[in-house]
Amino acid sequence: MGFLDSVLRRNKDLESLFDLDLTYDTSHRAYLKKMALETCINFIGRTISQSDFRIVENGKRQLNDWHYLLNVRPNTDQSASDFWQRFIYELIHENEVLVILTDNNDLLIADSFSRIEYAVYPDIFKDVTVKDYTFRRTFNMDEVIYLTYNNEKLSKFMEGMFEDFADLFTRMIETSKHSNQIRATVNVDSTQSLDEKNRNKLQNFIDKLFNAFRKNAIAIVPKLKGFEYDEVANGSANGKSIDEIIKLKKSLIADVADILGIPNALIHGELSDYETSIKAYLKFCINPLNKKISDELNAKLIEKDAYLKGDKIQIRGIAELNPLEVANAVDKLRASGVYNGNEIREKLGDERVDNPSLDEYVITKNYQFANSVEGGEVG
Known part of the structure; x- marks a missing residue:
């Protein structure tokens, strides 16, 4: 280190170079990831939240406590639509979701938990946390509603492709800023030498002119003798880079939608082939999710003997004719x-x-x- 220290002491410019912040700004990466995921997941969540959960016994619908919990008020802080929208978000985004029933008969979605798996005994869940409260007790698998999404394609896409999209998006933002940059030249007719003091005064005046032109719809500045300010037109700033950024965002959302089974025409609000897109969306995205949810509800809320006699929980929604x-x-x-x-x-x-x-x-x-x-x- 002695040699390096001596070099840095002799060259102050080189020393300042080592102080540069070379860390990569991940703000665009987080923004893109959140935008694409939440656009698609919330689209599915809003669909499922319109479902009607029916408890059927002896061929007739029952209006009991479970009907109220599943369709009206699962807990004291959420409506049924908010509950199921959050349920779907956790299921897809976290690849699993856990719902517990409290002693007060409230259905709560766990924010975090630990799952202990067994080969021949039911798995148990401990350290179940909802908001700021952690339950001391453990929950057996047959006491909870637990679903996994098991979509490896989405997980791999999130881990890999998002990084490539983020790098490309960052470069496109930089290119767009460069293309649309305001550029100008200043001519100063001065017989005096521009020492550091005069340069600072001149720079401050130029900065004031620039801010006046940039921030105000109408800018009036004094015209000084011997001082000329001319903006240089940039021919490349034609809006093409902005269009490319918009296309990149739509492409990312479309890729996530394809993985989740959402037709691109629906997620982008296009009306072409609307009926065909709706049918495909219900068949390949919503119906499988409803089947997954109904299977879990029937397994946990309906006894085996009663289910074999015809008692069941049905999920009805926008998929109906x-x-x-x-x-x-x-x-x-x-x-x-x-x-x-x-x-x-x-x-x-x-x-x-x-x-x-x-x-x-x-x-x-x-x-x-x-x-x-x-x-x-x-x-």
């Missing part, structure tokens, strides 16, 4: 005797009604067996 849009198809299904009225109501997301005529199968005159058709005599 609009009766007015499928009226012709409903008429054909009913008239052909394939479904009765109550079965069609269930497929449309409605409940069965106590009307005996809707439990009967009917068929119109147009539907007959082929050998029952009477024909004319053959000559």
Whole structure:
């Protein structure tokens, strides 16, 4: 170190170079990651939050405490829509979510926890923390609602591709600033030498002129004899770099949406092929999530014997068909005797009604067996 110290003492410029802050600014990386993830995850969360959770026993919907917890008020601080939106966010963003039932019959989403896994015994959860409170007790697997997302593609994309996008985004921001930079020249007619004191005065005056031009819609400055300020036009500042930055953001969001099963047309608000995009979104993104949630709720809230007899928890939401849009198809299904009225109501997301005529199968005159058709005599 003695040699290096002597060099630094002899060269003050070199010494200042070693004091430069060479750390990489990760603000753009965090911004891009949060923007892409929250745009897509919140889109799914808002969809699931519109779901209707139905507890069905003996073929009829039950309005009990679980109905109230799942559909109205899971706990004292959240509505059902807020609860399920947070539930989906934790599930996708953290790749797992844990919900516990307190002694006061509140459903709470854990902020952090530790899971201890066993081979032949139920796993347990300890150090369960909600907000600033950590529960002292442990929770068995059969006492909680616990789901994992298991999407390795999203995890790998978050770890790898986000860094590449962030580096590219940072470079594009720098290029855009350079292209749109305000540049000017100053001519000073002076017979006096510009010593350090005069240079500082001149620089302060130029800075005031620059701020007046940059910050104000209307700027009036004095015109001095022997002093000329001319801005240099920059031909490259044509807005192209801004368009490229916008395209990069949309590309990142589109990649995350593809992994989560959200059609790009929906996430970007495009109306082309809207109906097709909605069907694909419900089939490949929302329905699998609903199935995952309903399986866990049925396993934890419904006894095995009761489930085998037909008791279950159903999740209904925007995936249901609009009766007015499928009226012709409903008429054909009913008239052909394939479904009765109550079965069609269930497929449309409605409940069965106590009307005996809707439990009967009917068929119109147009539907007959082929050998029952009477024909004319053959000559």
